[in-house]
Amino acid sequence: MMLGKTAGGLFWMFRYLERAENTARLLEAGWRMALTQSSHGSNEWQSIMTTAGMNLAYEAKYDAYTAGHVINFLLRDSDNPSSVMATIAQARSNARGVRTALSSEVWEATNECWMTLQEELARPVSERNLHNVLATIRYRTSVVRGALHGTMLRNDIFSFANLGTFIERADNTARILDVKYYLLLPSAAFVGTRIDNAQWEVILRSVSAERSFRWLHAGETTPLGIAEFLILDPRMPRSLAFCYEEIGENLAQLEQEYGTRQTSQPQSDYMCACLRDRTIDMIFQDGLHEFLRDFISGTNHLSELIEQDFRFYE
Amino acid sequence: MTTDPPFDEMLTGPDTVRDPYAAYHDWFREDDLKRLLRKSRDAEAFFRRIGITFNVYGQEDADERLIPFDIVPRIISGREWARLERGIEQRVRAINAFLHDIYHRQEILRAGRIPREIIAGNESFTPEMIGADPPGGVYTHICGVDLVRTGPDEFFVLEDNVRTPSGVSYMLENRETMLQMFPELFTRMKVRPVSSYPQLLRRSLSDCAPAESPNVKPVIAVLTPGIHNSAYFEHAFLADQMGAELVESHDLRIEDGRVAMRTTQGYQPIDVLYRRVDDAYLDPLTFNPESLLGVPGIMDVYHAGNITLANAPGTGIADDKALYSYMPDIIEFYTGEQAILKNVPTWRCSEADSLAYVLEHLDELVVKEVHGSGGYGMLVGPAASKRELAAFEKKLRARPANYIAQPTLALSTVPILTKAGLAPRHVDLRPFVLVSPNRIDITPGGLTRVALKKGSLVVNSSQGGGTKDTWVLGD
Numbered sequence: 153m154m155l156g157k158t159a160g161g162l163f164w165m166f167r168y169l170e171r172a173e174n175t176a177r178l179l180e181a182g183w184r185m186a187l188t189q190s191s192h193g194s195n196e197w198q199s200i201m202t203t204a205g206m207n208l209a210y211e212a213k214y215d216a217y218t219a220g221h222v223i224n225f226l227l228r229d230s231d232n233p234s235s236v237m238a239t240i241a242q243a244r245s246n247a248r249g250v251r252t253a254l255s256s257e258v259w260e261a262t263n264e265c266w267m268t269l270q271e272e273l274a275r276p277v278s279e280r281n282l283h284n285v286l287a288t289i290r291y292r293t294s295v296v297r298g299a300l301h302g303t304m305l306r307n308d309i310f311s312f313a314n315l316g317t318f319i320e321r322a323d324n325t326a327r328i329l330d331v332k333y334y335l336l337l338p339s340a341a342f343v344g345t346r347i348d349n350a351q352w353e354v355i356l357r358s359v360s361a362e363r364s365f366r367w368l369h370a371g372e373t374t375p376l377g378i379a380e381f382l383i384l385d386p387r388m389p390r391s392l393a394f395c396y397e398e399i400g401e402n403l404a405q406l407e408q409e410y411g412t413r414q415t416s417q418p419q420s421d422y423m424c425a426c427l428r429d430r431t432i433d434m435i436f437q438d439g440l441h442e443f444l445r446d447f448i449s450g451t452n453h454l455s456e457l458i459e460q461d462f463r464f465y466e
Numbered sequence: 467m468t469t470d471p472p473f474d475e476m477l478t479g480p481d482t483v484r485d486p487y488a489a490y491h492d493w494f495r496e497d498d499l500k501r502l503l504r505k506s507r508d509a510e511a512f513f514r515r516i517g518i519t520f521n522v523y524g525q526e527d528a529d530e531r532l533i534p535f536d537i538v539p540r541i542i543s544g545r546e547w548a549r550l551e552r553g554i555e556q557r558v559r560a561i562n563a564f565l566h567d568i569y570h571r572q573e574i575l576r577a578g579r580i581p582r583e584i585i586a587g588n589e590s591f592t593p594e595m596i597g598a599d600p601p602g603g604v605y606t607h608i609c610g611v612d613l614v615r616t617g618p619d620e621f622f623v624l625e626d627n628v629r630t631p632s633g634v635s636y637m638l639e640n641r642e643t644m645l646q647m648f649p650e651l652f653t654r655m656k657v658r659p660v661s662s663y664p665q666l667l668r669r670s671l672s673d674c675a676p677a678e679s680p681n682v683k684p685v686i687a688v689l690t691p692g693i694h695n696s697a698y699f700e701h702a703f704l705a706d707q708m709g710a711e712l713v714e715s716h717d718l719r720i721e722d723g724r725v726a727m728r729t730t731q732g733y734q735p736i737d738v739l740y741r742r743v744d745d746a747y748l749d750p751l752t753f754n755p756e757s758l759l760g761v762p763g764i765m766d767v768y769h770a771g772n773i774t775l776a777n778a779p780g781t782g783i784a785d786d787k788a789l790y791s792y793m794p795d796i797i798e799f800y801t802g803e804q805a806i807l808k809n810v811p812t813w814r815c816s817e818a819d820s821l822a823y824v825l826e827h828l829d830e831l832v833v834k835e836v837h838g839s840g841g842y843g844m845l846v847g848p849a850a851s852k853r854e855l856a857a858f859e860k861k862l863r864a865r866p867a868n869y870i871a872q873p874t875l876a877l878s879t880v881p882i883l884t885k886a887g888l889a890p891r892h893v894d895l896r897p898f899v900l901v902s903p904n905r906i907d908i909t910p911g912g913l914t915r916v917a918l919k920k921g922s923l924v925v926n927s928s929q930g931g932g933t934k935d936t937w938v939l940g941d
Contacts, residue, residue: 156728157717248517249693251702252712256516263517308730410731462730466716 153410158250159312160464165246165262166316169293172239174324174358176289178204179226181358183282186219196354197222203331203358206234223282228273236289237273240266253309257299265292308409311402315458318402322395323451325382328358330444352378359390379440380432392447393427399454400424406462416457423450472876473617474890475540486543486939489655494538499887505647506537506883512646518639520696520927534932535640536882537647540893540914544658544941547910550621550897553807554611555906556797558899561628561784563800565605568783569595579799580792588788589837592745592780594752598769600778602674602903607740607776608667609899610634610912613807615878622810622875623793624894626785628777630742633913633933634898635700638663638707640913640935656940658910664707666900666907667740671708673902674774675737680724685734686710687727689718689741691759701742710740720763725773738774739764745779787836787870788814810875816867824871825862828855831871832923833862846923848874877923880934882916892917894925895936911936 182200197217201207206225209232214221228237244266251259268288277285304310332355352373356362359382368387369377386393400420407413426447435443459465476487483491494502510532513519519530542550567573568585569592575582585591610631612624641660645652668686675684690701692714705712717727718736726733741748747757752765767773783789789796791812797805813820813831824831828847835843845858862869879890897912914934915925925931 153729153731153734155711155713155717156730157714158711159730245693248698248702252706252710259517260515264515267514412731463728463732466728 154253154308156463156465158253159308159462160459161246161250162253162309162312163316163458163464165243165250166313167320168239168243168246169262169296170317170320170324171234172236172243172289173293174321175204175226175234175236175239176286177360178328178358179223179282180286181354182222183219183279184357185354199331201225203328204234205327206232209234219279220276223279224276227277227285237269240269255299255303257303258296261292261296261299265296268292306405308406311405311409312462314398314402318395318398319451319455319458321390322392322399323448325359325390325392325395326444326447326451328355329379329382330441330448333440333444355382361388361390364388376432376436379435383435384427384430384432396420396424396427403458414457414461416454416461419450419454419457423447423454426450470876472890472892473615473620473878475615475878475880475893476888477881477890486541486546490539490541490651493651493654494888502537502883503885509535509537509643509647512643513639516639518635518699520699533636533927534918535643536916536918536932536934537644538881538883538888539644539935539937540880540895540916541937541939542911544939547938549806550613551908553621553623553805554897554899554908556801556803556806557611557623557626557793558606558609558901558906560793560797560800561609561626562603562605562901564796565778565781565784566603567800569598569780574796574799577799579795580789584788584792585783588783588786590780590782590786592783594765595778595780598778599771600674601676601771601774604674604776604901604903605778605781606784607671607674607778607901608634609901610896611899613895613897614810614875615893615895616876617878621807623807624810625787625790626793627896628781628785629744630777631896631898632697632700632742633896633915634663634909635703636933637898637909637911637913637936638703640933644935655937657937658940660909660911663898663900663909664704666909667704668708668710670900670902670905670907671738671740671774671776673904674776676772676774678772679737680735681737684737686738686740687713687736689713689715689739689743691743691747695742697742704740715743715759715761718761718764720761720767723767723770723772725761725764725767736773738776740776745782748775748779787834788816788867791870810872813871815862815869815871820871821862821866824869825859828859828862830874832874833858833869833871836868836870846874849923874923880914880916882918882932882934889920891920892923892925893934910938 178200182196185196197219198207201210201217201222204226210225213231225232225235227235229235232238244262247254247259247262269292272285272288300313353362355378356365361381365378365381381388381391383392385391386397388394403414403417403420407417476484476491478484513532513535519532564574574580575585606628608631610627610633612627613621614624615621637660671686672684686708688701688705688710690698690712692698695701702712711727713727718725719733721733724735725739726735743759746754747759749760749762749765750757751762764773768775791809791814793809794805797803813824815821815824824833829850831847833845833847845854847855850858877892877894880893881888882891893914893916895912895914898909900907914936915931916934917923917925918932919930
């Protein structure tokens with residue numbers, strides 16, 4: 153048993169943390185594209201911003217997509233409430249609010265993450281520094297996760313932290329796929345044709361999966377293969393199937409601890425079934441975009457149900 | 467103004483070290499100043515990392531600040547402490563007896579020991595508490611008694627903080643920091659531990675829980691105004707250390723005649739609320755109707771005896787500055803003994819003779835607002851400019867009853883570490899006291915606040931003060 157506010161604070165703390173990591177990952181993928189693919193560079197920045205859901209905010213401020221502006225907008229622009237800095241500050245503010253639920257290691261790791269980034273992101277980040285800054289972000293957020301797994305009791309607190317993480321991650325992976333879905337459509341890359349090397353790489357890189365994909369698929373890159381990997385492969389820690397397996401387990405954990413089955417559980421089961429009972433061919437036949445759109449709104453709905461079930465707000 | 471050098475608690479002459487500091491001083495001389503200065507910087511980084519920060523009033527957007535920490539401990543011998551302990555206990559007992567009396571039969575007024583008007587006309591007197599009986603009979607569950615020292619055996623009580631005294635988290639974290647940085651010192655010297663405070667607080671609050679409750683074990687929660695409050699760190703820290711929930715007003719509601727908190731499994735009744743919210747904001751239905759920090763209807767639950775509020779509402783009358791000068795009488799009236807700890811001589815500006823004296827000696831005195839706190843609205847005569855004195859005189863003449871005056875005490879000094887080595891600075895001491903129905907616990911030591919500016923007497927953190935770890939020796 154814990155305060156509803158605290159459960160909500162934890163859930164969002166870990167959503168923000170995951171979001172900050174994903175934004176940094178997306179930036180890394182875009183940057184790599186820009187380095188290896190000069191002609192498509194600016195286009196790629198735009199689609200990165202669309203994936204991050206920040207294109208409108210960006211366009212309100214800048215006329216063109218340039219590396220310098222995009223990097224700073226994603227990392228530290230004070231006009232961007234979803235920048236890495238702003239999201240980490242949110243996560244840290246939530247952590248302050250739920251301090252009594254966190255081990256001192258988790259709190260200190262979160263606080264140090266925020267302190268370090270405040271310093272690193274105090275001034276505009278040049279391309280020359282970008283690699284180091286991204287490495288710092290990755291390292292600092294990993295320390296928080298490590299502390300979570302190494303020092304927290306496996307009780308409801310841990311479940312809410314996990315639910316936040318995996319709901320945010322599922323949403324994020326689905327959005328990346330949705331922005332790029334046209335690249336994966338058979339019409340755009342008919343059977344037997346390999347899609348543009350750089351394009352699939354950005355998708356895989358933005359979910360840190362380029363190496364594991366190559367290992368599993370022996371270099372055979374097809375639209376179906378990538379989509380299957382990111383949607384249905386339960387071994388891939390950022391796939392939709394993996395995220396939903398975790399969500400289902402954590403809700404079951406809470407059911408066991410509280411002795412009550414929640415209204416969010418049928419929704420989670422339904423979403424799990426959508427992933428389990430379908431093959432990638434079926435998904436493509438029914439329309440990848442439609443599938444992803446439904447998935448994103450279904451995940452959103454699940455998040456709302458969790459919020460109500462556990463009384464995050466009054 | 468005093469011209470003699472103030473009493474230094476470590477060094478009584480260039481080479482004469484007072485007993486309690488002997489072992490520390492030996493260690494210090496063996497050590498290297500550069501290493502100590504580096505340790506001092508380490509300590510600051512440590513405080514930032516664990517987030518012991520505070521927000522400055524009226525500067526919500528400003529960065530979180532650190533209260534500067536000085537690594538030279540303030541050391542008190544076991545014998546000195548034993549006397550302080552007796553004096554504090556006596557005072558706290560008297561305060562609780564006074565509060566019970568003043569909200570019931572008012573014997574002390576009938577006996578003419580304190581004037582009626584000082585209670586009747588006082589904003590800190592809370593009519594809603596008349597006839598109320600706090601569970602366990604305790605009014606001031608947590609007290610912080612501010613002491614100053616002027617000589618080897620000269621201690622004075624500067625004020626009794628019996629509303630919602632803060633600072634105990636610094637006492638605990640300062641010790642934690644010292645243990646991490648100088649473990650070797652703690653093997654050389656026997657320092658009495660302070661770390662049991664949170665457990666004692668929990669037990670003490672549990673012992674005051676309402677007699678009847680649906681909970682098997684008392685459920686305790688800490689009520690904070692929220693994350694932007696200057697003492698939020700402390701609220702979270704204490705809740706965490708006690709294993710209690712940290713709640714805000716919107717987590718609470720009244721259900722079935724009890725105060726209940728919204729949990730992931732519905733509303734659960736609370737037995738004891740350690741509230742770090744002022745009386746005025748506690749219940750918009752009873753006190754300030756604009757308050758968003760309190761719980762509407764909580765006073766009804768309180769009157770029905772179904773919630774313990776720590777501290778009880780209305781305790782402010784006991785640490786009101788207008789009443790302070792009567793404390794020796796109060797102690798004598800309720801305990802039949804002379805006060806062990808002295809009061810600072812105080813002029814009540816409400817009295818014509820005193821006012822005349824104060825106006826004549828304004829440049830020698832410290833003048834305080836009767837209802838002020840945190841060092842705001844205070845005049846330190848010897849440090850004030852002509853213009854400041856003139857401005858203050860005007861305020862004083864306009865509302866004399868709003869002020870009391872005290873001599874500028876030659877506060878004792880304890881050295882701090884500076885780039886040039888040890889340098890004396892003025893200090894005060896806030897020991898923390900826990901009161902339960904059958905016992906009083908005083909944590910050995912307390913929070914030493916230190917004025918970091920040379921010669922300054924103002925130790926408040928909001929005015930450039932810092933803190934030190936306070937050691938009571940187990941001798």
